[in-house]
Amino acid sequence: MTQRSQETVIGRITSVYGVKGWVKVFSYTDPIDGILGYQNWTLVQDGKRQSVKLAEGRRHGPGIVIRLDGVNDREVARSYCGADITVPTADLPELPDGEYYWHQLEGLSVFTVEGDCLGVVHHMMETGSNDVLVVRPSSESIDQRERLLPYLPDQVVREIDVASGKVVVDWDPEF
Template sequence: MTQHPQETVIGRITSVFGVKGWLKVYSYTDPVDGILNYRHWTLLHDGKRIPAELEAGRRHGPGIVVKLKGIDDRDLAQTYGGAEIRVPLSELPPLPEGEYYWHQLEGLSVVTVAGERLGRVHHLMETGANDVLVVRADDASIDQRERLIPYLPDQVVREVDLAADKLVVDWDPEF
């Protein structure tokens, strides 16, 4: 997911729902229905940025369905399939100390407690048991391997220093 400097991706439109312009949404927020707290979205679809206003939304089974202002029929709604949903970073609520949004971790350099550089956090993924850092090698890395490192604060992730652009992990580079 490529970020615009002042916004982050909070979900994706997956398909239409019904015939009155409703859309199914895959939410990246936690909890899933947290996406409904953001009323003004920017949709990124086929390279175009489209402002959108959330008119209504609700949980539907394991997912979310939404109605965007001005989209009142299935055919028009269908044209938005696959669009990323973005919001300004300024709209995200502050987190307690020691907690981070994924976008804050993406791009940080990853160093072992022994000082070996493994690369940079490319992105994170949710696995169910815990989130996983996808660390890709860069020019300063000890090798050119991609690593999947569990995001387990105080166990594997020993330090997150946003100001220093660094994340320290207790991780064997051979993994």
């Protein structure tokens, strides 16, 4: 995922829908139609950035379909397929204490309760049963292994301190 410090990815344009310029969107928001609440998007595709406006959108079955302002043709819409949808982090609603956006966790150092460094949160994955921290090795880590840690607050994830850049987990480094 492409990400800048002042913005976050909230979805991806996946394919065209119909012949009037609509596209299907895979939303990373929860609920998935929360993506429709953001009107001004920046699309990032192949290293290029383009500001666009959401003209209209709606739920369609299990997904989302949208039309961008000024796009009324299937072939023009096709050119946007594969683009990540980003918004400024300042536009995101504030979360209650103890809840975090994924982009806030990415880049934090991960330590066991015993103080061993396992690496850095590279990204998060949604698996269905629970989210997963993908922890990649860093110069401080005890080894060079990538680890997948279940994001289970109070069970595996014991403490998150975004300000100090640290996550403390109850996890056996041998896993």
